[in-house]
Each structure stands twice: as structure tokens, then as C-alpha cells.
Amino acid sequence: xxxxxxxxxxxxxxxxxxxxxxxxxxxxxxxxxxxxxxxxxxxxxxxxxxxxxxxxxxxxxxxxxxxxxxxxxxxxxxxxxxxxxxxxxxxxxxxxxxxxxxxxxxxxxxxxxxxxxxxxxxxxxxxxxxxxxxxxxxxxxxxxxxxxxxxxxxxxxxxxxxxxxxxxxxxxxxxxxxxxxxxxxxxxxxxxxxxxxxxxxxxxxxxxxxxxxxxxxxxxxxxxxxx
Numbered sequence: 001x002x003x004x005x006x007x008x009x010x011x012x013x014x015x016x017x018x019x020x021x022x023x024x025x026x027x028x029x030x031x032x033x034x035x036x037x038x039x040x041x042x043x044x045x046x047x048x049x050x051x052x053x054x055x056x057x058x059x060x061x062x063x064x065x066x067x068x069x070x071x072x073x074x075x076x077x078x079x080x081x082x083x084x085x086x087x088x089x090x091x092x093x094x095x096x097x098x099x100x101x102x103x104x105x106x107x108x109x110x111x112x113x114x115x116x117x118x119x120x121x122x123x124x125x126x127x128x129x130x131x132x133x134x135x136x137x138x139x140x141x142x143x144x145x146x147x148x149x150x151x152x153x154x155x156x157x158x159x160x161x162x163x164x165x166x167x168x169x170x171x172x173x174x175x176x177x178x179x180x181x182x183x184x185x186x187x188x189x190x191x192x193x194x195x196x197x198x199x200x201x202x203x204x205x206x207x208x209x210x211x212x213x214x215x216x217x218x219x220x221x222x223x224x225x226x227x
Contacts, residue, residue, distance in 0.1 A: 037071040038225035039103035039111050041149060041184055043131040045219030050150060050168035050179050050207040052221070055080060055092065058171055062223035069106070069132040071225070075099075079199070079222035081152040081159035082170040094199070095119065095157025099226035106134035119157050124198045126185035132223070139185030140216065148181040148204065148217030155193075155200045168207035177207040181217060 042065055045052075052058040058078035066076050077099070082092040095115055102113040111128050112118035126139045126147075138146040152167035153159065160166040160180060168179040181204055188195025188202075195201060199222075205211045212219050 035106055035108040036104045037069060037106050039105055040132040040223050041129050041137050042220045042223055043133055049174040049209040049212055049219050050171060051174035052171040054171050055082060058221055065132045074225040075227045076223055077226045079151060079224055080171060083159055083167050085170060091159035093158040094151060094153045098224035103224055105130045106132060129184040137184050140187045145216035146218035147183045147185045148215055149184050150179050150221050151182050151199045152180050153199050155197055173207040175208055178203045179207065
């Protein structure tokens with residue numbers, strides 16, 4: 001009887017351990033969901049510089065990364081503006097694509113409660129503008145610097161008027177052209193407002209990955225849950 005009791009205890013203990021490991025694995029795979037992830041800097045680009053496949057391709061990138069992080073049950077939008085295409089007078093404003101907020105990073109920290117706050121006194125810093133995995137994005141002083149984030153936008157989140165390309169052909173070019181970028185770490189060459197802007201700091205040197213990299217970029221984008 002003593003031997004039977006010992007074996008029963010071992011079986012029961014093994015079952016408890018197995019269940020605990022299963023729960024831990026599930027919790028890990030649902031990291032984004034458990035923290036309420038609704039904002040992140042993409043951990044990767046499209047692999048084609050600023051050619052993201054247009055807005056649809058950029059949204060798809062955000063959704064794919066969010067799904068891998070356990071937060072695929074939301075409608076994800078890239079924070080990107082577009083300019084009027086030839087024959088069209090319609091521009092798209094990044095601020096109009098991302099819902100109403102609030103938005104939380106992978107650690108559950110609120111970066112902004114509303115569109116107004118996002119484009120005003122928000123909580124975006126190097127420590128809060130994290131990837132979907134919860135990683136800090138390299139900034140000025142790090143090697144390599146990756147703080148240039150593609151936006152094509154003005155500080156208020158609207159499209160940039162005029163004939164100068166500020167969106168790499170509405171996110172379809174990977175060669176000539178240029179795109180407006182923001183600094184995810186809110187740090188630049190000086191203390192000017194543009195240098196500290198998260199969404200409208202300066203134009204890129206081109207649309208290829210090498211051109212984006214030359215000024216401290218990695219062809220990354222901001223992703224927001226619109227619902």
C-alpha cells in the first residue's frame with residue numbers, strides 16, 4: 001500500500017507540473033493580449049526600404065507582427081500619411097487612421113489616451129516607444145541608431161502638402177524619393193522641436209534601405225490598434 005501511495009503522489013505531482021508548464025506557455029504566447037497591446041514600433045520593416053506595399057501593405061505588416069505577439073484580435077493600422085496621387089486631390093492623414101485611443105505598449109504603459117494627447121503632451125519616449133516584443137528601439141548614441149521611423153506626416157499627424165515627395169511615392173518606392181520620419185527616442189542633433197519630434201523630424205535621404213539607414217533609420221513604422 002505504501003508503494004502505491006508513493007506512485008500516486010508522483011503521478012499527481014507530475015500532472016500539476018505539466019499543467020503549470022502549459023499555463024506558462026499559454027501566457028507567454030498571449031503576452032500582447034495580456035498587456036492590452038495597442039501600440040508598438042515595428043520590430044522589422046518590409047525588407048524593401050520605404051516600399052511597404054502602400055498603406056495596405058503597411059497595415060498588413062502591423063497586423064502580422066501583432067498576431068505573432070498575441071494581439072492579432074484587433075484592427076491594426078500603420079501611422080502613415082499619403083499625398084494626393086496624380087489625378088487625385090485626396091490625401092490620407094495618419095492621425096485619421098488609428099482610432100481614438102487610449103494606446104498601450106507591450107508593457108501595458110499608456111503612451112497616449114487620445115488623438116489630441118498623442119499629438120500634444122504624450123508619453124512617447126525611448127523607454128515607452130517599444131516594439132511589439134517589448135524591446136527598446138536603438139536611438140541616438142546606440143550602435144546602430146534606428147530611431148528614424150517612417151511617417152510622412154506633419155507634427156499634427158496630417159499629410160504634408162505640396163509637390164515634394166515626403167512619402168516615398170505613398171510607400172511604394174525603394175529607390176529615389178524621400179519620406180518624412182520621426183525620432184522614436186525624441187532625440188536629435190540639437191534641442192530643436194523637430195529634433196525631438198516623434199513623428200515629424202526630417203526627410204530621409206532616399207527610399208532604399210541603405211538611404212534610410214544612413215540617417216539613423218531601419219525602415220520601421222509605428223503601429224496602432226484602431227479598435
